[in-house]
Amino acid sequence: MVQKDSQEKKFSTRVISEKFTKEDVHGAISMPIYRNAAFEFADSKSIEAAFQYKEEIASHTYTRITNPSVENLERKIKAASGAENVMMVASGMAAISNTFLTLTYAGGNIVASPHIFGNTFSLFQFTLAAFGVEVRFVNTDNLEEIASAIDENTCAFFCELITNPHLEIANLPEISKILKARNVPMIVDTTIIPWCGFDARKAGVDIEVVSTTKYISNGATSIGGAILDYGTFNWDHNKRLADVAQTDAMSRFSFKLKREIARNIGAAMDPETAFLQSLGMESLQLRFEKMSETAYQLAQFLSDNKDVVKVGYTKLESSSYKHISDKLITGNPGAMLTFSLKSKEDCYTFMDQLQIIRRATNLFDNKTLIIHPESTIYGTFSPELKEIMGIENNLMRLSVGLEDISDLQADILQALEKLN
Ligand SMILES: Cc1ncc(COP(=O)(O)O)c(C=O)c1O
Numbered sequence: 001m002v003q004k005d006s007q008e009k010k011f012s013t014r015v016i017s018e019k020f021t022k023e024d025v026h027g028a029i030s031m032p033i034y035r036n037a038a039f040e041f042a043d044s045k046s047i048e049a050a051f052q053y054k055e056e057i058a059s060h061t062y063t064r065i066t067n068p069s070v071e072n073l074e075r076k077i078k079a080a081s082g083a084e085n086v087m088m089v090a091s092g093m094a095a096i097s098n099t100f101l102t103l104t105y106a107g108g109n110i111v112a113s114p115h116i117f118g119n120t121f122s123l124f125q126f127t128l129a130a131f132g133v134e135v136r137f138v139n140t141d142n143l144e145e146i147a148s149a150i151d152e153n154t155c156a157f158f159c160e161l162i163t164n165p166h167l168e169i170a171n172l173p174e175i176s177k178i179l180k181a182r183n184v185p186m187i188v189d190t191t192i193i194p195w196c197g198f199d200a201r202k203a204g205v206d207i208e209v210v211s212t213t214k215y216i217s218n219g220a221t222s223i224g225g226a227i228l229d230y231g232t233f234n235w236d237h238n239k240r241l242a243d244v245a246q247t248d249a250m251s252r253f254s255f256k257l258k259r260e261i262a263r264n265i266g267a268a269m270d271p272e273t274a275f276l277q278s279l280g281m282e283s284l285q286l287r288f289e290k291m292s293e294t295a296y297q298l299a300q301f302l303s304d305n306k307d308v309v310k311v312g313y314t315k316l317e318s319s320s321y322k323h324i325s326d327k328l329i330t331g332n333p334g335a336m337l338t339f340s341l342k343s344k345e346d347c348y349t350f351m352d353q354l355q356i357i358r359r360a361t362n363l364f365d366n367k368t369l370i371i372h373p374e375s376t377i378y379g380t381f382s383p384e385l386k387e388i389m390g391i392e393n394n395l396m397r398l399s400v401g402l403e404d405i406s407d408l409q410a411d412i413l414q415a416l417e418k419l420n
Helices: 011-017 044-051 068-081 092-103 118-131 143-149 172-181 252-265 271-282 284-303 322-328 344-353 383-388 405-417
Strands: 085-089 109-112 134-137 154-160 186-189 207-211 225-229 310-312 336-340 369-371 395-399
Touching: 011 068, 011 271, 011 284, 068 085, 068 225, 068 271, 085 092, 085 252, 092 118, 092 154, 092 186, 092 207, 092 225, 092 252, 109 118, 118 134, 143 172, 172 186, 225 252, 271 284, 284 310, 284 336, 284 405, 344 395, 344 405
Parallel strands: 109 134, 109 154, 154 186, 186 207
Antiparallel strands: 085 225, 207 225, 310 336, 336 395, 369 395
């Protein structure tokens, strides 16, 4: 039988059939957990070659730098996404912070949507600002505003697809045209829609960051993050990267990230996490499709209820992002939806009555989770910053899990009835 080229194979087949770099001595069918810190070499010349990257197949030297179990997960994500380079780190926030520490410099700026995850906002607004990096918040629906915020010190454009919890979708292909003309890389956090639902490269994304704590972790088993480099950006114009080596195997960005920044920051992924998340990658498409279908049906169900003021889900006709959602996302647009009641008090009454749906932060667990973002994730921000971030106090976020939809509907209905 003729072997199909890897890119011709379908998503789950590519992920499941991805090979190890070296055969396992015992023939293990899943990559074992290499729970060790250091690796031994036969002689001094071999360890020198490993440290100087002179080997044909790179060996592992120390788990903070690379590890076979972590590398296996990186290869599965490469197979899933088509990225040129993938680096796993300890959390989604480690993916975002390592990325911006690689790209930015004092006097540099980031053009970003303010509608982003709370810690990312805080990283830009407080942490990076202390090192002289400016963040310029723009309305990503306004292409002119994006264009005029860019100058010769713009290190990157950043947004989320889909924004959490606002459920907005930036027109990435159009934004990409502006960025390409001005030599600015597009960096997108795609935690909400994994690779089986969104083709980042096609949309113009240069660097993708993902919290693998969510869909990939296989039911909230572990914390992790991924940085994907599509090899699509010419880094000559970035002042931080212009003098970094460009190799055949790696862009300047990945070279600096892997050889300097990630090692110095030290937020390496744990090998046990890599094992759990490699299994998560294998069932990702199945879980994503099931959760997203339930989310779509629940969004319709909530829209029909008189006590619900507003429902957010980008496939609904009521969403002003439906058109771009249908264009960029394959199938249903994920397992996160939002809905608003008349007041914050109503939200609390409703949430306190739930019996199947859990009151917890996190997204894309196997269990359905609900949270009131304004009082929790965004609870420590000032009212002025909450306004910039677009956080309303009568909105709840639902992350839909794998329970049967009829049980979720019954739980929601009995809790809504308590409002009257
Ligand atoms: C969109 C988005 N990006 C990044 C993160 C941070 O991920 P982690 O908790 O793995 O650091 C989250 C966490 O909820 C998120 O929702």
